[in-house]
Amino acid sequence: MTIRVKAPASTANLGPGFDCVAVALDLWNELEVSRGDGEVDREHLGVRAFALLAPVEGWQFRWTDRIPRERGLGSSAAVIALGLLAAAKVRGQELSSEELLALGVELEGHADNLAAALAGGVCLTWEGRIARVADTVPAEPIVLVPSETVSTAAARAALPETVPHADASFTVARAALLGAALASGSAEHFAAALADRLHEPYRAANAPLLPAVREQLPDGALGATLSGSGPSVVVWAREGAGDACARELEQAFPAEKALQVTVSTLGTQPLNE
Numbered sequence: 001m002t003i004r005v006k007a008p009a010s011t012a013n014l015g016p017g018f019d020c021v022a023v024a025l026d027l028w029n030e031l032e033v034s035r036g037d038g039e040v041d042r043e044h045l046g047v048r049a050f051a052l053l054a055p056v057e058g059w060q061f062r063w064t065d066r067i068p069r070e071r072g073l074g075s076s077a078a079v080i081a082l083g084l085l086a087a088a089k090v091r092g093q094e095l096s097s098e099e100l101l102a103l104g105v106e107l108e109g110h111a112d113n114l115a116a117a118l119a120g121g122v123c124l125t126w127e128g129r130i131a132r133v134a135d136t137v138p139a140e141p142i143v144l145v146p147s148e149t150v151s152t153a154a155a156r157a158a159l160p161e162t163v164p165h166a167d168a169s170f171t172v173a174r175a176a177l178l179g180a181a182l183a184s185g186s187a188e189h190f191a192a193a194l195a196d197r198l199h200e201p202y203r204a205a206n207a208p209l210l211p212a213v214r215e216q217l218p219d220g221a222l223g224a225t226l227s228g229s230g231p232s233v234v235v236w237a238r239e240g241a242g243d244a245c246a247r248e249l250e251q252a253f254p255a256e257k258a259l260q261v262t263v264s265t266l267g268t269q270p271l272n273e
Contacts, residue, residue: 191222
């Protein structure tokens, strides 16, 4: 018996959607689980996720990693989603995205990336619930991936316990506008929503690429956001302007890797069905 599954990358927050908004991206990690008695790394995050549903004894795990690690692109969420879905398949269970989220969220630490990895598309999360509000966003994402890494724990440690009321009000307004833009598909509202005072300013020291990109936004770009906790940055291009924006970004930031990706309408899924 062999189970093969794949899970997408994701970008979270989209500016003001802190810890509750994420978008699945068409960049995939894979897992193959097969019968065997080889040594298993029980500390591996995906194996730990698998063990939440099924015993790991008698199984071998082969991982294919394409999502850059510690770059704010949901690599850990994808690995957890792979382990959960593979274990469910081993047990012959059909679990919903919310059921898998409830199992894996403690391992991940926060629900936004995991929800998008499991359900695909554009997801909002709250109290263990997932609302997939759209299949895509009204823009074309280009991810700038620096060579530096940032741990999620370190990025969270940079956040203050409190923020000024004016900053909270500013971010709430943009978050509401972001939800409206995603639901309606309005590029203009989406561009206006890509501003935040809740987390991005406090992460700037570990994500210097964000202000640099915003100072040199290419023609046709709607805006830029820190991807998750960073340090990767997503430039959101107007539909049809993605190729030109990517070329301009490659010239302006030759040391960074520019990935033209699309929003994935699919979440974590089996490969052999």
